Amino acid sequence: MRSRLVLIVISSVIYLSCINNAQKYVQLGEEFLQKRKYERAVMAFRTAIDINPSLVDAYDGLAKAYQALGQISEAIASLEKALRIKPENLEMKTRLASLYLLVSSPQLSETEKIIDEILSANPNYVDAHILKANLLIKTGASEDEILKVFNYAIQLEPQRQESYFALARFLTQRQRYKEAEDILKRALNINEKSVNAYLEYGVFLNTVGRIDEAEKMFERSIDINSQFYPAYEATANFYLSNGELNKAEQIYAKLIENLGSTAENLTELARFYLKTGRENDAINIFEKILQQEPEYTVARYHLAEIYLMRGESEKARKETENLLAYDKKDSGALILRARTFLQENDPLRAIKDLDLALKIQPSSKAGIFYMIQAYLDLGQTEKAELYLGDLQKYYPDYPYSKLLRAQIETLRGNNERALQELTQLLEVSKPSIDQTQEIRDLRKKALSARGLIFLEQRKFQEAEKSLLEAASLEPMLASDMTNLARLHFLKKNFSEAIRLYEKALELDKMNLDALSGLINTLKFNKKFAQAHERLQKAIDENTEIRLLPAFHVLKSQLFQAEGRISEASEELEKAIKINQNYLPAYISYAELLTAQGRIDEALAKYQEVLQKRPSPGLYVLAGILEELRKNWQEAEKNYRKALEIDPDNPIAANNLAWMIATQTQGNLDEALSLAQNAIEKIRNEPAFFDTLGMVYLKKGLYSQAIESFRRATLLDETKSKSSTDNPNPIYRLRLAHALIQAGNKTQAKKELELTIKMERFLKPEDLDQAKNLLRSL
Known part of the structure; x- marks a missing residue:
């Protein structure tokens, strides 16, 4: 009995110790919230929850930190967990309902349910009435009904300024400006020292275009309380929105002067620099912060984002490694x-x-x-x-879901389905006065995607219309000009293509797509000297070593076009010397060796790459080279290795199915499954239906083989008509084979005659085979 009591006491001590430790982390999290160290607050509250998963204050604090970081979904999830533990907390219920209204798809029924619960518990709870008014706005209720609720909330607590602010915002949205201003004056009369009242009034005056008066209100808010951070934030944003960048910068300087050069305040200045295109200044600020406070993760996040935006992936990754050293989760x-x-x-x-x-x-x-x-x-x-x-x-x-769906359908070859998704997306993103930048960016991307599909379909008029509209939307990007340049290249308007590529390079002088497009256009027109000169200019102007390997690969391709193979090889060797991990240089080298018939050396290059970074694509290329050497077993091994890494790789699946059916005498059921899987991934590739037809032929399933070969033939015809690709009559020849096996010699004869008419696209041995088959019939 005594030992049992001892165990109970020990367990109680451990439990109380856990509670105390968890509370310490909650207190730490609250301190971080006060200091605007939101990422650290998240970590502190998470640690408290790990120690004690039933601690309401930890979930509540975590929700506040997430909301401050703009992570609304995470804030909602945290508050929902808190309320499962303490459902009677009206303040948390109010905040949860407010967040439900903030998300892109407002959760109206859930909000209404919470409002009812709050008012059942306390009919005079003012925040619930304000929430009810906001819910009525979302549901399209009449102005009279909405105003009635707002006025009732004010009647319940006439000295509560926040109720007046909410009503003034509603009246401003409805362009009832005089009434809105009267309400704001009433709020200010309640407390003339209220910083928030001056800020709300300033926002209103800015909205109605009374800029000078608005400026006075924002300045007054800082004068009243120089230690109140939101006053600086709102004032700086006011100047920024009106293009007064120097004044905005002065506000951030005043923030640092009055509230100290803390990491948080310096970060606000750096963010201002980022908004105004002063990346280098922002980097300097973040580096200064990290010298003083190496564990300040916000600075590292921002630096990683900047380096990613610049394409400096190694620098970005270094920052992420530092972040993960601090917290591996x-x-x-x-x-x-x-x-x-x-x-x-x-x-x-x-x-x-x-x-x-x-x-x-x-x-x-x-x-x-x-x-x-x-x-x-x-x-x-x-x-x-x-x-x-x-x-x-x-x-x-x-909204990006439809764009992603379009990308999926485009990859599958379902261009019409992709166009349907993009059309729907463009319908819901039509320009409007209150359109967000996110939706404008999305519309731009959708127009570009639609234009590129039309370009692939050789629908030049439709492509140009979409791409021009995309380019007209701010900001103008190098990719806008590059896409239009591709259009003019395909239309054989080479001078305009060159002009557009140059314009793209003016927007982003190190844009590889634009530079390679320009060099390829000059190369296509045999303007080799001009291409060399332009490429050398890019190399001379380049300040980033990471781009040099790509430039040398471009130079190699240019030399290859001129037939200067030794110089082409030298350029690739330079690229590899600069960056031993730059895979395109190895792949280009292998392709160069293959073109010279140096298959063994090409394979050695691919193996060199595969040792550095196993890749399904490279295993497929190695398999193709082994096929050229008629090394069927090794080819099969490479295709299987590709499928080990990427089981859904359609090219590896198709090529392995072909190998099994035609060379290695393997399991035809496996070959059938592989061929069908490849077609599921890409439904408009004639070669895949050709493989499927061959598998059916080997299995003796002639009607299915005929159907597959016919599908391959039709797809090939469509593809050759809508692109610069030559038709491939080998598919028709195999169709004739299947028809002969099925006993349909009449139709086989027609297919063979059509095949022979396309003799210039056939290898000599395939042409001889077609003629011999026709004679045998």
């Missing part, structure tokens, strides 16, 4: 590191980090978004679609 840092891998065309490594991030935070919008992009980069549309389902589940009205 930092999902944001994992996502940032994944983005560096995506920028380096390494989606497999990106997926590993994103998988970890989503285990920590399953509903992360950025995590899911970049996971979809990673699988799209791999061509794995099924997995991309799986994550798109998650994105739509967590964020039903996220």
Whole structure:
């Protein structure tokens, strides 16, 4: 009995110790909130929850930190957990309902339910009545009904300024400006020392265009309380919105002078520099912060974002490594590191980090978004679609979902479905006065995507219309000019293509797409001297060593076009010497060797790359080279290795199916499954139907073989008519084979005659085969 009592006492002591430790982390989190150290607050509150998962204050504090960081979904989830523990807390219920109204797809029924619960518990709870008015606004109630609720809230507590502010905002939205101003004056009369009253009045005056009066209100707010950070933030934003950048910068200087040169205040100045295009100044500020406070994660996040934007993935990754050293469960840092891998065309490594991030935070919008992009980069549309389902589940009205759906359908070759998605997206993103920048950016991307599909379909008029509209939307990007340049290249308007590529390079002088497009256009027109001169100019102006390998690869391609093979090889060797991990240089080298018939050396180059970074695409290329050497077993091994890494790789699946059916005498059922899987991924590739037809032919299923070969022939005809690709009559020849096996010699004869008419597109041995078959009939 005594031992049992001892155990109870020990357990109680441990339990109380855990509670005390958890409370310490809650207190620490509250301190971080006060100091605007929101990321650290999140960590403190999470630690408290790990110690004591039933601590309401920890979830409540976590919600406040998430809301301050703009992570509304996470804030909602935290408050929902808090209210499951303490459902009677009216203040938390009010904040949760307010957040429900903030999300892109307002949760109206949930908000109404919470309002009813609050008013049942306390009919005079003013915040609930303000919430009710805001809910009525969202549901399109009449102005009289909305005003009645606002006025009742004011009647309940006439000295509460926040109720007047909410009413004034509503009246301003309805352009009832005189009434709104009267309400704001009433609020100010309640307390003439209220900073928030002056800020609200300043925002109103700015909205109605009374800029000078608004400025006085914002200045007054700082005069009243020089220690109140929101006054500086609102005043700086006022100057920024009116293009007075010097005055905005002066406000940030005053913030640092009055509230101290803390990491948080310096970060606000750096963010201002980022907004105004002064990246280098922002970098200097963040580096200064980290010298004083190395563990300040916000600075590292910003630096990583800047370096990613600049394409400096190695620098960005260094910052993410520092973040992960501080907290290995930092999902944001994992996502940032994944983005560096995506920028380096390494989606497999990106997926590993994103998988970890989503285990920590399953509903992360950025995590899911970049996971979809990673699988799209791999061509794995099924997995991309799986994550798109998650994105739509967590964020039903996220507008980028339709753009991602269009990307998936485009990769599958379903251009018409992609166009349907883009058309719907463009319909809901029509220009409007209150349109957000996010929606404008989305519209620009949708127009570009639609234009590029039309370009692929050789619908030049429709493509030009979409691409020109995309280019007209701010900000003008180098990619806008590059897309239009591609259009004019395909229309053989080469002088205009060159002009547009040059314009793209004016916008972004180191844009590789624009530079390679320009060099290829000059090369196509055999203006080699001009191409060399332009490329050398880019090399001379380049200040970033990371771009040099790409420039040398371009020079190599230029030399190859001139037939200067030794110089082409030298350029690739230079690229590899500068960056031993630059894969395009190795691949180009292998292609150069292959073109010279030096297959063994080309394979050695691919093996060199594969040792550095196993890649399904490179295993496929190695398999193709082994086929050229008629080394069927090695080719099969390479295709299988590609499928081990990427089970959904359609080219590896198709090529392995072909190998099994035609060379290695393998399992035809496996070949059939592989061929069908390839077609599921890409439905408009004639070569895939050709492979399927060959498998059916080998299995003796002649009607299915005929159907598949006929599909390959029709797809090839369509493809050759809508592009510069030559038709491939080999598909028709194989169709004739299947028809002969099925006993349909009459139709086989017609197909062979059509095949022979296209003799200039046939290899001599295939042409002889067609003629011999025709004679035998």
